[in-house]
Amino acid sequence: MIEIRGLRVALPPATVVLDGVDLTVRAGEFVVVLGRSGAGKTTLLRAINRLVEPAGGTVRIAGRAVTGAEASDLRHARRRMGMIFQQFNLVRRASVIDNVLAGRLGYVPALPSLFGRFPRADRELALACLAQVGLAAMAERRADKLSGGEQQRVAIARALAQQPAVILADEPTASLDPALTGSIMDILRRINVDGGLTLVVSQHQLETALTYATRIVGLRRGRVCFDGPPRDVTTPVVDAIYGDGG
Protein backbone atom coordinates (compact mmCIF):
# COMPACT_ATOMS: atom_id res chain seq x y z
CA MET A 1 0.00 0.00 0.00
CA ILE A 2 2.78 2.42 0.98
CA GLU A 3 6.25 1.95 -0.47
CA ILE A 4 8.97 4.21 0.86
CA ARG A 5 12.46 3.95 -0.64
CA GLY A 6 15.53 5.82 0.52
CA LEU A 7 13.47 8.68 1.91
CA ARG A 8 15.60 11.64 2.95
CA VAL A 9 14.41 14.86 4.53
CA ALA A 10 16.74 17.72 5.33
CA LEU A 11 15.67 20.88 7.09
CA PRO A 12 17.56 24.10 6.55
CA PRO A 13 20.28 24.90 7.29
CA ALA A 14 21.89 21.47 7.63
CA THR A 15 19.78 19.12 9.75
CA VAL A 16 19.13 15.69 8.32
CA VAL A 17 15.83 14.53 9.82
CA LEU A 18 15.25 11.39 7.77
CA ASP A 19 18.31 9.62 6.51
CA GLY A 20 17.35 6.97 4.01
CA VAL A 21 14.15 5.37 5.30
CA ASP A 22 12.96 2.18 3.56
CA LEU A 23 9.54 0.94 4.59
CA THR A 24 6.82 -1.06 2.86
CA VAL A 25 3.41 -1.02 4.52
CA ARG A 26 0.97 -3.67 3.29
CA ALA A 27 -2.76 -3.05 3.00
CA GLY A 28 -4.61 -3.52 6.28
CA GLU A 29 -1.60 -3.20 8.55
CA PHE A 30 -1.69 -1.16 11.77
CA VAL A 31 1.84 0.18 11.92
CA VAL A 32 2.97 2.11 14.96
CA VAL A 33 6.12 4.17 14.59
CA LEU A 34 8.11 4.48 17.80
CA GLY A 35 11.03 6.69 18.60
CA ARG A 36 12.33 9.39 20.89
CA SER A 37 11.20 12.92 20.21
CA GLY A 38 13.32 14.25 17.38
CA ALA A 39 13.84 10.78 15.93
CA GLY A 40 11.87 11.79 12.83
CA LYS A 41 8.40 10.25 13.47
CA THR A 42 6.43 13.37 12.64
CA THR A 43 8.62 14.16 9.66
CA LEU A 44 8.21 10.63 8.28
CA LEU A 45 4.41 10.92 8.41
CA ARG A 46 4.43 14.41 6.92
CA ALA A 47 6.81 13.37 4.16
CA ILE A 48 4.44 10.57 3.08
CA ASN A 49 1.79 13.08 1.95
CA ARG A 50 4.43 15.72 1.22
CA LEU A 51 3.41 18.27 3.80
CA VAL A 52 7.18 18.15 4.15
CA GLU A 53 9.05 18.03 0.85
CA PRO A 54 11.58 15.18 0.82
CA ALA A 55 15.12 15.92 -0.32
CA GLY A 56 15.45 12.48 -1.84
CA GLY A 57 13.93 9.04 -2.19
CA THR A 58 10.47 7.97 -3.31
CA VAL A 59 7.04 7.42 -1.80
CA ARG A 60 4.37 5.44 -3.63
CA ILE A 61 0.76 4.94 -2.54
CA ALA A 62 -1.13 2.03 -4.12
CA GLY A 63 1.50 1.94 -6.85
CA ARG A 64 1.26 5.64 -7.70
CA ALA A 65 4.15 7.98 -7.12
CA VAL A 66 3.63 10.73 -4.54
CA THR A 67 7.14 12.13 -4.74
CA GLY A 68 7.60 14.08 -7.94
CA ALA A 69 3.86 14.12 -8.66
CA GLU A 70 2.40 17.22 -10.34
CA ALA A 71 0.05 19.40 -8.28
CA SER A 72 -3.17 17.70 -9.37
CA ASP A 73 -1.73 14.17 -9.04
CA LEU A 74 -0.46 15.11 -5.59
CA ARG A 75 -3.96 16.28 -4.58
CA HIS A 76 -5.40 13.00 -5.81
CA ALA A 77 -2.83 11.08 -3.79
CA ARG A 78 -3.48 13.20 -0.70
CA ARG A 79 -7.21 12.65 -0.68
CA ARG A 80 -6.56 8.92 -0.41
CA MET A 81 -4.56 9.55 2.78
CA GLY A 82 -6.42 10.92 5.78
CA MET A 83 -4.24 12.68 8.31
CA ILE A 84 -4.71 13.10 12.04
CA PHE A 85 -2.59 15.53 14.02
CA GLN A 86 -1.42 15.78 17.60
CA GLN A 87 -3.09 19.20 17.96
CA PHE A 88 -6.28 18.14 16.08
CA ASN A 89 -5.85 21.12 13.73
CA LEU A 90 -9.54 21.84 13.45
CA VAL A 91 -10.73 25.23 12.24
CA ARG A 92 -11.83 26.38 15.70
CA ARG A 93 -14.42 28.96 14.69
CA ALA A 94 -16.11 26.68 12.20
CA SER A 95 -18.85 24.23 13.11
CA VAL A 96 -18.11 20.56 13.66
CA ILE A 97 -19.88 19.52 10.46
CA ASP A 98 -18.01 22.15 8.41
CA ASN A 99 -14.76 20.76 9.74
CA VAL A 100 -15.77 17.26 8.67
CA LEU A 101 -16.93 18.52 5.27
CA ALA A 102 -13.41 19.82 4.67
CA GLY A 103 -12.50 16.16 4.20
CA ARG A 104 -14.54 16.23 0.98
CA LEU A 105 -12.64 19.15 -0.58
CA GLY A 106 -10.58 16.90 -2.83
CA TYR A 107 -13.77 15.41 -4.34
CA VAL A 108 -16.42 18.11 -4.59
CA PRO A 109 -16.72 20.65 -7.44
CA ALA A 110 -14.15 23.34 -6.62
CA LEU A 111 -16.05 26.53 -7.46
CA PRO A 112 -19.24 25.88 -5.44
CA SER A 113 -17.10 24.68 -2.53
CA LEU A 114 -15.48 28.12 -2.36
CA PHE A 115 -18.94 29.51 -1.63
CA GLY A 116 -19.50 26.89 1.04
CA ARG A 117 -21.80 24.79 -1.13
CA PHE A 118 -21.39 21.02 -0.96
CA PRO A 119 -23.46 18.37 -2.75
CA ARG A 120 -26.10 16.69 -0.59
CA ALA A 121 -24.39 13.30 -0.87
CA ASP A 122 -21.19 14.76 0.57
CA ARG A 123 -23.07 16.34 3.46
CA GLU A 124 -24.70 13.01 4.25
CA LEU A 125 -21.35 11.26 4.08
CA ALA A 126 -19.86 13.83 6.47
CA LEU A 127 -22.72 13.25 8.91
CA ALA A 128 -22.24 9.49 8.66
CA CYS A 129 -18.54 9.89 9.45
CA LEU A 130 -19.44 12.01 12.46
CA ALA A 131 -21.82 9.28 13.59
CA GLN A 132 -18.99 6.75 13.29
CA VAL A 133 -17.04 8.59 15.95
CA GLY A 134 -20.16 9.03 18.07
CA LEU A 135 -20.58 12.78 17.62
CA ALA A 136 -23.62 13.07 15.31
CA ALA A 137 -25.43 15.16 17.94
CA MET A 138 -22.63 17.75 17.96
CA ALA A 139 -22.73 18.58 14.23
CA GLU A 140 -23.76 22.21 14.61
CA ARG A 141 -21.55 23.08 17.60
CA ARG A 142 -18.55 25.31 17.13
CA ALA A 143 -15.45 23.12 17.05
CA ASP A 144 -13.67 24.95 19.87
CA LYS A 145 -16.59 24.33 22.23
CA LEU A 146 -15.75 20.62 22.28
CA SER A 147 -13.39 18.86 24.68
CA GLY A 148 -9.96 17.75 23.46
CA GLY A 149 -11.02 14.15 23.05
CA GLU A 150 -14.12 15.18 21.10
CA GLN A 151 -12.07 17.47 18.89
CA GLN A 152 -9.73 14.62 18.02
CA ARG A 153 -12.76 12.48 17.14
CA VAL A 154 -13.97 15.26 14.82
CA ALA A 155 -10.53 15.25 13.23
CA ILE A 156 -10.84 11.48 12.72
CA ALA A 157 -14.25 12.00 11.12
CA ARG A 158 -12.70 14.58 8.80
CA ALA A 159 -10.06 12.05 7.76
CA LEU A 160 -12.74 9.36 7.26
CA ALA A 161 -14.75 11.73 5.08
CA GLN A 162 -11.91 11.53 2.58
CA GLN A 163 -12.82 7.85 2.14
CA PRO A 164 -9.11 7.15 2.35
CA ALA A 165 -7.19 3.95 1.90
CA VAL A 166 -4.59 5.06 4.43
CA ILE A 167 -4.73 7.00 7.69
CA LEU A 168 -1.62 8.79 8.88
CA ALA A 169 -1.87 9.72 12.56
CA ASP A 170 0.83 11.83 14.18
CA GLU A 171 0.84 11.27 17.96
CA PRO A 172 -2.97 11.34 18.01
CA THR A 173 -3.21 10.96 21.79
CA ALA A 174 -0.23 13.01 22.95
CA SER A 175 -2.25 16.18 23.67
CA LEU A 176 -5.01 14.31 25.47
CA ASP A 177 -5.69 13.22 29.01
CA PRO A 178 -4.07 9.75 29.37
CA ALA A 179 -7.50 8.34 30.25
CA LEU A 180 -8.68 9.20 26.73
CA THR A 181 -5.81 7.45 24.96
CA GLY A 182 -7.69 4.14 24.88
CA SER A 183 -10.88 5.59 23.42
CA ILE A 184 -9.04 7.26 20.52
CA MET A 185 -6.86 4.20 19.86
CA ASP A 186 -9.99 2.00 19.97
CA ILE A 187 -11.58 4.10 17.25
CA LEU A 188 -8.43 3.79 15.15
CA ARG A 189 -8.40 0.02 15.66
CA ARG A 190 -12.03 -0.20 14.57
CA ILE A 191 -11.22 1.77 11.42
CA ASN A 192 -8.39 -0.67 10.79
CA VAL A 193 -10.22 -3.92 11.54
CA ASP A 194 -13.78 -3.13 10.41
CA GLY A 195 -13.00 -0.49 7.79
CA GLY A 196 -10.00 -2.31 6.36
CA LEU A 197 -7.94 0.87 6.29
CA THR A 198 -4.16 0.88 6.49
CA LEU A 199 -2.89 2.83 9.49
CA VAL A 200 0.45 4.42 10.19
CA VAL A 201 0.44 5.92 13.67
CA SER A 202 3.26 7.50 15.61
CA GLN A 203 3.22 6.99 19.35
CA HIS A 204 5.58 7.86 22.15
CA GLN A 205 3.90 5.50 24.61
CA LEU A 206 5.43 2.04 24.32
CA GLU A 207 2.60 0.14 26.03
CA THR A 208 -0.10 1.69 23.87
CA ALA A 209 1.95 0.93 20.79
CA LEU A 210 2.39 -2.73 21.71
CA THR A 211 -1.33 -3.08 22.53
CA TYR A 212 -2.67 -1.78 19.23
CA ALA A 213 -0.03 -2.29 16.57
CA THR A 214 0.20 -5.26 14.23
CA ARG A 215 3.70 -4.07 13.39
CA ILE A 216 6.20 -1.84 15.12
CA VAL A 217 8.69 0.37 13.33
CA GLY A 218 11.40 1.92 15.48
CA LEU A 219 13.03 5.13 14.31
CA ARG A 220 16.30 6.39 15.62
CA ARG A 221 18.09 9.44 14.26
CA GLY A 222 16.13 9.35 11.06
CA ARG A 223 16.74 5.69 10.29
CA VAL A 224 14.68 2.54 10.81
CA CYS A 225 16.34 0.67 13.69
CA PHE A 226 13.64 -1.96 14.25
CA ASP A 227 10.86 -3.42 12.14
CA GLY A 228 8.78 -6.33 13.33
CA PRO A 229 5.72 -7.57 15.22
CA PRO A 230 5.04 -6.30 18.75
CA ARG A 231 6.02 -9.66 20.31
CA ASP A 232 9.56 -9.18 19.02
CA VAL A 233 9.95 -5.90 20.89
CA THR A 234 12.28 -7.14 23.62
CA THR A 235 14.23 -5.13 26.15
CA PRO A 236 17.30 -4.85 23.89
CA VAL A 237 15.02 -3.57 21.10
CA VAL A 238 13.51 -0.97 23.42
CA ASP A 239 17.03 0.08 24.42
CA ALA A 240 17.99 0.34 20.76
CA ILE A 241 15.03 2.64 20.07
CA TYR A 242 15.09 4.77 23.20
CA GLY A 243 18.54 4.23 24.73
CA ASP A 244 21.12 6.94 25.19
CA GLY A 245 23.96 5.03 23.57
CA GLY A 246 25.45 5.94 20.16
Added chain:
Amino acid sequence: MKRAGLFVALVVLGWAAWDTGADPVRFVRGLPWIVDILRRMLPPDPGVLPQALLGALKTVEIALLGTAVAAVLALPLGFISARNVAGATLFHPARAVLNFFRSVDTLVYALIFVAAVGLGPFPGVLAVVAYTTTSLAKLYSEAIEGIERGPVDAITATGATRLQILRFGVLPQVLPLFLSYVLYRLETNIRAATVLGFVGAGGIGFYLQTYLRTIDYPAASTVLLVTVAMVMVVDAISSKVRERLV
Protein backbone atom coordinates in the same frame (compact mmCIF):
# COMPACT_ATOMS: atom_id res chain seq x y z
CA MET B 1 22.55 53.48 28.02
CA LYS B 2 19.20 54.32 29.57
CA ARG B 3 20.49 57.71 30.71
CA ALA B 4 21.90 58.48 27.26
CA GLY B 5 18.51 57.68 25.71
CA LEU B 6 16.73 59.97 28.13
CA PHE B 7 19.25 62.74 27.39
CA VAL B 8 18.76 62.39 23.63
CA ALA B 9 14.96 62.45 24.05
CA LEU B 10 15.15 65.64 26.15
CA VAL B 11 17.41 67.34 23.63
CA VAL B 12 15.12 66.42 20.73
CA LEU B 13 11.98 67.57 22.55
CA GLY B 14 13.66 70.76 23.72
CA TRP B 15 14.76 71.57 20.21
CA ALA B 16 11.23 70.84 18.89
CA ALA B 17 9.72 73.16 21.52
CA TRP B 18 12.15 75.95 20.57
CA ASP B 19 11.68 75.46 16.82
CA THR B 20 7.87 75.47 17.02
CA GLY B 21 7.88 78.50 19.28
CA ALA B 22 6.03 76.55 21.99
CA ASP B 23 5.59 79.10 24.77
CA PRO B 24 3.37 78.52 27.84
CA VAL B 25 3.21 82.26 28.47
CA ARG B 26 1.87 82.91 25.02
CA PHE B 27 -0.70 80.14 25.56
CA VAL B 28 -1.89 81.64 28.85
CA ARG B 29 -2.15 85.07 27.23
CA GLY B 30 -4.32 83.53 24.52
CA LEU B 31 -6.71 81.89 26.99
CA PRO B 32 -9.07 84.87 27.28
CA TRP B 33 -9.53 84.78 23.51
CA ILE B 34 -10.48 81.10 23.61
CA VAL B 35 -12.97 81.89 26.35
CA ASP B 36 -14.23 84.78 24.24
CA ILE B 37 -14.78 82.54 21.19
CA LEU B 38 -16.54 79.92 23.34
CA ARG B 39 -18.75 82.63 24.83
CA ARG B 40 -19.63 83.89 21.35
CA MET B 41 -20.49 80.33 20.27
CA LEU B 42 -23.25 80.19 22.84
CA PRO B 43 -26.07 79.66 22.48
CA PRO B 44 -25.84 77.47 19.34
CA ASP B 45 -27.99 78.61 16.46
CA PRO B 46 -30.76 76.02 15.98
CA GLY B 47 -31.64 77.58 12.62
CA VAL B 48 -28.75 75.80 10.87
CA LEU B 49 -29.59 72.40 12.37
CA PRO B 50 -31.13 71.06 9.11
CA GLN B 51 -27.98 71.92 7.11
CA ALA B 52 -25.78 70.49 9.85
CA LEU B 53 -27.74 67.22 9.92
CA LEU B 54 -27.65 66.91 6.12
CA GLY B 55 -23.92 67.59 6.21
CA ALA B 56 -23.46 64.94 8.88
CA LEU B 57 -25.43 62.46 6.79
CA LYS B 58 -23.14 63.18 3.81
CA THR B 59 -20.11 62.65 5.99
CA VAL B 60 -21.42 59.30 7.23
CA GLU B 61 -22.16 58.32 3.61
CA ILE B 62 -18.64 59.26 2.51
CA ALA B 63 -17.10 57.18 5.32
CA LEU B 64 -19.46 54.23 4.83
CA LEU B 65 -19.08 53.98 1.07
CA GLY B 66 -15.34 54.63 1.12
CA THR B 67 -14.71 52.08 3.87
CA ALA B 68 -16.88 49.42 2.21
CA VAL B 69 -15.15 49.73 -1.16
CA ALA B 70 -11.74 49.75 0.52
CA ALA B 71 -12.60 46.67 2.60
CA VAL B 72 -13.09 44.68 -0.63
CA LEU B 73 -10.18 46.19 -2.58
CA ALA B 74 -7.85 45.48 0.34
CA LEU B 75 -8.59 41.72 0.28
CA PRO B 76 -6.32 40.68 -2.61
CA LEU B 77 -3.72 43.23 -1.51
CA GLY B 78 -3.75 41.79 2.00
CA PHE B 79 -3.12 38.26 0.77
CA ILE B 80 -0.28 39.19 -1.57
CA SER B 81 1.44 41.19 1.15
CA ALA B 82 1.30 38.39 3.73
CA ARG B 83 4.69 36.73 4.12
CA ASN B 84 3.27 33.24 4.73
CA VAL B 85 0.92 33.25 1.71
CA ALA B 86 2.75 35.19 -0.99
CA GLY B 87 6.19 34.34 -2.30
CA ALA B 88 9.09 36.71 -1.67
CA THR B 89 8.83 38.06 -5.25
CA LEU B 90 5.28 39.23 -4.53
CA PHE B 91 5.59 40.07 -0.86
CA HIS B 92 8.43 42.60 -0.89
CA PRO B 93 7.13 44.87 -3.69
CA ALA B 94 3.58 44.63 -2.29
CA ARG B 95 4.70 45.73 1.18
CA ALA B 96 6.75 48.57 -0.29
CA VAL B 97 3.79 49.86 -2.32
CA LEU B 98 1.49 49.63 0.72
CA ASN B 99 3.90 51.52 2.95
CA PHE B 100 4.35 54.23 0.33
CA PHE B 101 0.63 54.90 -0.18
CA ARG B 102 -0.20 54.51 3.50
CA SER B 103 2.11 57.37 4.41
CA VAL B 104 -0.20 59.83 2.61
CA ASP B 105 -3.12 61.01 4.74
CA THR B 106 -6.78 61.02 3.67
CA LEU B 107 -6.85 64.82 3.59
CA VAL B 108 -3.92 64.95 1.16
CA TYR B 109 -5.68 62.41 -1.08
CA ALA B 110 -8.78 64.63 -0.91
CA LEU B 111 -6.78 67.63 -2.22
CA ILE B 112 -5.56 65.51 -5.14
CA PHE B 113 -9.01 64.09 -5.96
CA VAL B 114 -10.75 67.48 -5.70
CA ALA B 115 -8.27 68.74 -8.29
CA ALA B 116 -8.94 65.65 -10.42
CA VAL B 117 -12.75 65.25 -10.32
CA GLY B 118 -13.96 68.60 -8.93
CA LEU B 119 -15.66 69.66 -5.67
CA GLY B 120 -18.23 67.63 -3.74
CA PRO B 121 -18.53 64.45 -1.70
CA PHE B 122 -17.30 62.15 -4.51
CA PRO B 123 -13.61 63.16 -4.23
CA GLY B 124 -14.10 62.62 -0.48
CA VAL B 125 -15.20 59.05 -1.11
CA LEU B 126 -12.20 58.49 -3.38
CA ALA B 127 -9.87 59.89 -0.73
CA VAL B 128 -11.27 57.56 1.93
CA VAL B 129 -10.96 54.60 -0.46
CA ALA B 130 -7.35 55.48 -1.33
CA TYR B 131 -6.12 55.71 2.23
CA THR B 132 -8.27 52.97 3.77
CA THR B 133 -7.45 50.36 1.11
CA THR B 134 -3.76 50.44 1.87
CA SER B 135 -4.14 50.71 5.62
CA LEU B 136 -6.64 47.81 5.74
CA ALA B 137 -4.42 45.74 3.44
CA LYS B 138 -1.61 46.14 5.94
CA LEU B 139 -3.86 45.09 8.84
CA TYR B 140 -5.27 42.16 6.83
CA SER B 141 -1.79 40.93 5.94
CA GLU B 142 -0.70 41.04 9.57
CA ALA B 143 -3.78 39.04 10.57
CA ILE B 144 -2.97 36.48 7.87
CA GLU B 145 0.62 36.23 9.10
CA GLY B 146 -0.66 35.49 12.59
CA ILE B 147 -2.76 32.46 11.71
CA GLU B 148 -2.21 28.99 13.10
CA ARG B 149 -0.34 26.69 10.73
CA GLY B 150 -2.19 23.56 11.91
CA PRO B 151 -5.59 23.98 10.21
CA VAL B 152 -3.82 24.98 6.99
CA ASP B 153 -1.82 21.73 7.12
CA ALA B 154 -4.98 19.77 7.81
CA ILE B 155 -6.85 21.27 4.85
CA THR B 156 -3.81 20.78 2.62
CA ALA B 157 -3.68 17.11 3.64
CA THR B 158 -7.25 16.54 2.39
CA GLY B 159 -6.14 17.14 -1.20
CA ALA B 160 -7.62 20.65 -1.39
CA THR B 161 -6.55 23.18 -4.04
CA ARG B 162 -4.66 26.36 -3.15
CA LEU B 163 -7.85 28.43 -3.29
CA GLN B 164 -9.71 25.91 -1.14
CA ILE B 165 -6.86 26.02 1.38
CA LEU B 166 -7.18 29.81 1.57
CA ARG B 167 -10.96 29.60 1.82
CA PHE B 168 -11.18 26.81 4.44
CA GLY B 169 -7.84 26.97 6.25
CA VAL B 170 -7.04 30.69 6.28
CA LEU B 171 -10.25 32.70 5.83
CA PRO B 172 -12.19 31.31 8.83
CA GLN B 173 -9.25 32.21 11.05
CA VAL B 174 -8.96 35.81 9.83
CA LEU B 175 -12.51 36.83 8.90
CA PRO B 176 -13.64 38.02 12.36
CA LEU B 177 -10.42 40.03 12.64
CA PHE B 178 -10.97 41.52 9.18
CA LEU B 179 -14.49 42.64 10.08
CA SER B 180 -13.26 44.12 13.32
CA TYR B 181 -10.56 46.09 11.47
CA VAL B 182 -13.10 47.35 8.94
CA LEU B 183 -15.36 48.66 11.72
CA TYR B 184 -12.40 50.27 13.46
CA ARG B 185 -11.46 51.94 10.17
CA LEU B 186 -15.06 53.11 9.76
CA GLU B 187 -14.84 54.86 13.13
CA THR B 188 -11.60 56.63 12.25
CA ASN B 189 -12.88 57.45 8.75
CA ILE B 190 -15.93 59.21 10.17
CA ARG B 191 -13.54 61.49 12.04
CA ALA B 192 -11.29 61.93 9.03
CA ALA B 193 -14.31 62.70 6.82
CA THR B 194 -15.46 65.56 9.09
CA VAL B 195 -12.54 67.69 7.86
CA LEU B 196 -12.74 66.64 4.21
CA GLY B 197 -15.15 69.52 3.62
CA PHE B 198 -12.33 71.96 4.48
CA VAL B 199 -10.69 71.16 1.16
CA GLY B 200 -13.94 71.00 -0.81
CA ALA B 201 -14.51 67.27 -0.56
CA GLY B 202 -18.01 67.41 0.88
CA GLY B 203 -19.74 66.65 4.16
CA ILE B 204 -20.20 68.49 7.42
CA GLY B 205 -16.73 70.05 7.34
CA PHE B 206 -17.86 72.34 4.55
CA TYR B 207 -20.42 74.00 6.86
CA LEU B 208 -18.03 74.24 9.78
CA GLN B 209 -15.46 75.98 7.61
CA THR B 210 -18.03 78.31 6.05
CA TYR B 211 -19.46 79.45 9.40
CA LEU B 212 -16.04 79.91 10.95
CA ARG B 213 -14.89 81.95 7.98
CA THR B 214 -17.99 84.20 8.11
CA ILE B 215 -17.52 84.53 11.90
CA ASP B 216 -20.98 83.01 12.51
CA TYR B 217 -19.92 81.31 15.75
CA PRO B 218 -23.40 80.22 16.96
CA ALA B 219 -23.95 78.38 13.67
CA ALA B 220 -20.46 76.86 13.86
CA SER B 221 -21.17 75.57 17.36
CA THR B 222 -24.35 73.84 16.15
CA VAL B 223 -22.29 72.12 13.46
CA LEU B 224 -19.64 71.12 16.02
CA LEU B 225 -22.24 69.64 18.38
CA VAL B 226 -23.80 67.65 15.54
CA THR B 227 -20.33 66.39 14.57
CA VAL B 228 -19.62 65.24 18.12
CA ALA B 229 -23.00 63.51 18.34
CA MET B 230 -22.49 61.80 14.98
CA VAL B 231 -19.05 60.49 15.91
CA MET B 232 -20.28 59.22 19.27
CA VAL B 233 -23.27 57.41 17.78
CA VAL B 234 -21.18 55.68 15.08
CA ASP B 235 -18.49 54.75 17.65
CA ALA B 236 -21.09 53.29 19.99
CA ILE B 237 -22.75 51.17 17.29
CA SER B 238 -19.44 50.05 15.81
CA SER B 239 -17.86 49.05 19.10
CA LYS B 240 -20.99 47.11 20.09
CA VAL B 241 -20.74 45.10 16.87
CA ARG B 242 -17.00 44.63 17.30
CA GLU B 243 -17.43 43.21 20.78
CA ARG B 244 -19.55 40.43 19.34
CA LEU B 245 -17.00 39.51 16.68
CA VAL B 246 -14.02 38.35 18.69
